[in-house]
Amino acid sequence: MIPFLDLKAQYRSIKDEIDQAVLNTLASSQYVLGSEVSTFEEEFAEYCGAAYGIAVNSGTSALHLALLAAEVGPGDEVITVSNTFVATVAAIDYCGAAPVFVDVEPDTLNMNPHLVEEAITERTRAILPVHLHGHPADLDPILEIARRHDLRVIEDACQAHGAEYKDRRVGGIGDLGCFSFYPGKNLGACGEGGMVVTQNEDFARKIRMLRDWGQEKKYHHKLKGYNYRMDGIQGAILRVKLRHLDGWTTARREVARRYNEQLVGLNLTLPIEKPWAKAVYHVYAVRILARDALHNYLNEQGVQTGIHYPIPVHLQTAYASLDFPENSFPISESSSRYLLSLPLYPELSQSKVSDICNYIHNFHQEADEE
Template sequence: MIPFVDLKTQYASIKPEVDAAIQRTLETCLFTLGDEVAAFEKEFAAYSQAAFGAGVNTGTSALHLGLLAAGIGPGDEVITSPFTFVATVAAIYYTGATPVLVDIDPATYTIDPAQIEAAITPATKAIIPIHLYGQPADMDPIIAIARKHGLTVLEDACQAHGAEYKGKRVGAIGDMAAFSFYPGKNLGAYGEGGMLTTDNAKHNRAVRMLRDWGAERRYHHELKGYNYRLEGLQGSVLRVKLRYLDLWTERRRAIAARYDTMFAGTGLPTPFVRSDVRHVYHIYAIRTPDRASWQEALNTQGIQSGIHYPIPVHLLPAYADLGYRQGQFPHAERAAAEVLSLPMFAEFTEQQQDVVVAAVKELQASV
């Protein structure tokens, strides 16, 4: 079986360092926040070219608290894309605000800046551009629109650790950015984890309070907060893995480039990459209208694949109350019906990739 992601092989490659880091945490017994989390916050913020980092328990929590720090609440509207993991929209709901959706650019799958301004109303307070699959959204026009209308920009960078837009790291382009350290991410914890990065000291203070029951001192609750703290064990693991992130990212980029080269001339739609970004390839997604049969055929040959994401948010039953209808976001809907994610992880061998490519080429040749 060729896995979609191989966390066991990754762990084996760094086992002595990870085990030692975990042992340190076990010995200090600092299991919630603590020194390892504090150190990781500083290291990851610096890596993301941001002044501050606040560790939380999930990327979803980072989105939620970022919106709250910006003052988003009931009666407000937040603009984002329907082609995303459901957490992006769920976080908006958590604040009591209303998600307002805008279609994607059909080439990059990120929010189409040309459609944002038409969606702005007097209730609009923020924009959440999603750096989907590891490719940054087109941030310059998004920032310009936000500044024109006095809106907060909260980057959903949950799939884009280390990605760059015009030479600047995501995480320090908008007012704030949310990252996820779910195990399968480019930088993944051994459990759940997230981070909110920002250059704004007030936003950082608010998030740090909100994640810990709204208090800076124990039992002195200034805000109505949450139990969103990052665990010490996750901080210790993530510190080790952060040291390898650029190495792993370059491996992903090399694997993606090899995919591109090997699929050249087949007519297969492969990822479009903007010339002014550093794509970090959390996902390598091809497209086919025959996705179900292709995925079944690959699975039969022992090749795992994924779908990110099969249903755009506006067509999910849980979010029918948004009031959108099928056909309203045609680019998102078509992408959701056709994208197929191929194996992509830093430890992926050329021999494994050769098997995957040969199988996909055979399927494409039969179209």
């Protein structure tokens, strides 16, 4: 069996460091926030090229608080994309605002900047691009549009830890950047976690209060806030893992390179990397018309694959009230039918990559013979 993701292999590779970090936190009894979390905030913000980092309990909470810091509220609109995990849109809904979708570019499947300006109305407050699968969205034209219209840009970088746009790490480029540390992420906690990074001191101060019941200091509640704090143990674990992130990214990129090399020439579309981008391959997703057949075939060979995301958010039952009919966003909708994510993690061996690619070649050969 070749798993889609192998978190046990990652843990084994740094077991002694993780175990000691957890034991140190237990000994300190700093279970919520605390020194490990505050130090991780500083280290991760610096990693992203941002001045401030505010750790929270999930990527969803990061998005929610970033939107609130940008003063998104009831009656407002936020421009985003539909081919994303539902949390991107849920966070907008939490604020009482409405998502306004634009379609994506056909190659990266990220927000198409050429469609953004025509989606702006007098109610628009922010633009929320998603760095899908760990490939950066094209931020410069989005930022330029935002400047002209006095809008905030909030990066959904929940899949893009360490990804680079024109030699700058994502997250610290827009007004606010949001990250998830869900266990399966490139930088994953042993539980839930998230962070907002920003260059803006006022945003940072507001988010710090909002995550902790709106307190400026204990029992002094300046804002109506939330219980979105990060656990001390997760902060300690993430500090350890951050030291390994660049090495893991290099390994992920090497796996992606081998896939690209061994799958070329087949009747499928491989993920691309723009000249101005450094992708981190949170997901390696190919596009193939016979997606479900290949998914089933690989499963029969003992290869686990993933499907991200089979139904765009605007077509989800939970968001039917948004009233977007089918074919509203044709690229987002067509890609959702044809994307198949192959196993990719730093510990995936060269031989297993070759096995997976051989199975895919065999699938195509058998299909041609039918």
